[in-house]
Amino acid sequence: MSDTNLAVNGAAPLRTEPWPARLQIDDREVEAVMRVLEKAKSGQTIERYGGVEVDAYEVEFAEAIGTGFATMVSSGTAAVHTALGALRLDAGSEIICAPITDPGAIMPVLWGNCIPIFADSYEDNFNMDPATIEALITGQTKAIVCGHIAGHPCDMDAIMSIARDHDLYVIEDCAQAHYARYKGKLVGSIGHLGCFSLMSGKHTTSAGQGGMVTTDDEELYWDAKRFADRGKPFNTDEPSNLFLGINYRVTEIAAAMGRVQLQKMAGIARARQDYVAAFEAALAQHDVVCCKPSPVVEGGTSAYWFGTLLFHADKCTMTMAEYGAAVAAEGVPVGGNYESALVPTKEWINDMQTYGQTKEPWTSPHWKGDIEALDYANSVPAGEKCVAQLMRYGVHECQGEQDAADMAAAIAKVDAVYRA
Numbered sequence: 076m077s078d079t080n081l082a083v084n085g086a087a088p089l090r091t092e093p094w095p096a097r098l099q100i101d102d103r104e105v106e107a108v109m110r111v112l113e114k115a116k117s118g119q120t121i122e123r124y125g126g127v128e129v130d131a132y133e134v135e136f137a138e139a140i141g142t143g144f145a146t147m148v149s150s151g152t153a154a155v156h157t158a159l160g161a162l163r164l165d166a167g168s169e170i171i172c173a174p175i176t177d178p179g180a181i182m183p184v185l186w187g188n189c190i191p192i193f194a195d196s197y198e199d200n201f202n203m204d205p206a207t208i209e210a211l212i213t214g215q216t217k218a219i220v221c222g223h224i225a226g227h228p229c230d231m232d233a234i235m236s237i238a239r240d241h242d243l244y245v246i247e248d249c250a251q252a253h254y255a256r257y258k259g260k261l262v263g264s265i266g267h268l269g270c271f272s273l274m275s276g277k278h279t280t281s282a283g284q285g286g287m288v289t290t291d292d293e294e295l296y297w298d299a300k301r302f303a304d305r306g307k308p309f310n311t312d313e314p315s316n317l318f319l320g321i322n323y324r325v326t327e328i329a330a331a332m333g334r335v336q337l338q339k340m341a342g343i344a345r346a347r348q349d350y351v352a353a354f355e356a357a358l359a360q361h362d363v364v365c366c367k368p369s370p371v372v373e374g375g376t377s378a379y380w381f382g383t384l385l386f387h388a389d390k391c392t393m394t395m396a397e398y399g400a401a402v403a404a405e406g407v408p409v410g411g412n413y414e415s416a417l418v419p420t421k422e423w424i425n426d427m428q429t430y431g432q433t434k435e436p437w438t439s440p441h442w443k444g445d446i447e448a449l450d451y452a453n454s455v456p457a458g459e460k461c462v463a464q465l466m467r468y469g470v471h472e473c474q475g476e477q478d479a480a481d482m483a484a485a486i487a488k489v490d491a492v493y494r495a
């Protein structure tokens with residue numbers, strides 16, 4: 076086939092049907108929200124205090140994930156902040172962070188006056204590579220915040236074993252991984268705390284924005300709850316607030332919708348797994364050399380917030396960006412990268428302007444580390460390689476077999492032209 080057959084060069088795209096929209100909401104969410112509003116018409120609160128929906132959602136969420144407790148907050152960022160807040164860490168504590176993640180997983184570390192130290196990733200999987208953690212641990216290291224990026228679980232056995240050896244807390248960031256599993260357990264139930272984003276782009280949502288913190292540890296649960304509500308003295312007889320917190324409270328409306336979404340969580344993850352299985356089977360029917368499905372850690376079952384393909388630059392005459400753009404031009408959602416998530420290279424962290432021009436918390440006398448030696452931008456070579464060779468593809472639960480077949484055929488069409 077010649078390159079004049081490619082849509083990127085003006086030919087007809089392989090897929091002309093519009094891609095299926097993700098239909099997240101149905102009558103059940105509408106009814107749940109209306110139930111709260113109807114009750115409000117006769118004086119019932121829509122605030123969480125005195126309401127029933129948030130309390131019920133928390134209990135149901137904990138039960139679904141397999142933890143003893145859960146507390147709802149206003150976003151995934153708030154969830155990470157709250158989990159860290161529950162740990163009551165000293166300023167200057169070091170937190171081992173995921174290198175490829177959303178800023179919402181890192182910024183709370185800085186707001187807590189702690190120092191992010193980045194583990195490196197694998198070269199073929201966006202997640203933190205546990206083999207890079209131990210060398211980063213100092214006397215000030217207090218926690219690891221690992222992220223199950225793309226919905227692919229981290230190697231939790233290795234991370235938990237390092238944490239046990241060094242007496243560290245583990246916070247699992249499950250924002251992208253609702254109902255992903257690692258060796259039979261759902262993510263969010265393995266570390267000391269789990270954090271979920273419930274914004275509408277995630278597997279499940281609570282009215283467009285929201286977050287949840289899960290834990291098996293009752294003390295951490297109460298401190299998370301207190302932190303997320305200005306240090307209120309929940310579960311104590313104290314008359315006044317206990318410590319500095321913030322207000323991450325949520326409404327009954329959000330929780331009512333979240334409860335319905337929670338019932339869909341397992342099915343959403345399963346539909347995405349089925350989609351990826353159908354896509355990978357379809358891809359295997361074609362002779363494709365420039366990219367292959369990328370690995371998920373042994374024992375892990377991804378919930379596929381998105382899919383990942385490993386690009387083989389040596390087998391291709393084009394760059395990954397050019398190859399991806401040509402596939403996307405065929406009318407399928409394939410080809411993006413995740414460079415935007417390589418946090419240690421980003422200006423917002425390297426300019427160290429969390430608190431004006433003071434360079435706090437890195438200049439804090441509480442931190443014993445060396446600001447000059449940090450060199451965030453050059454600290455994650457595998458991460459740089461990973462974002463340069465992992466290509467993303469769109470996955471959602473409303474995509475079906477024909478979409479999977481078209482995605483694979485579009486890749487094969489481009490591959491035939493661009494292979495070396």
Ligand SMILES: Cc1ncc(COP(=O)(O)O)c(C=O)c1O
Pocket residue numbers: 150151152153176177179180222224248250251272273274285286
């Ligand atoms: C891995 C990860 N952590 C945290 C967040 C922050 O969640 P939110 O946008 O709900 O604050 C996101 C959001 O995309 C995320 O992907």
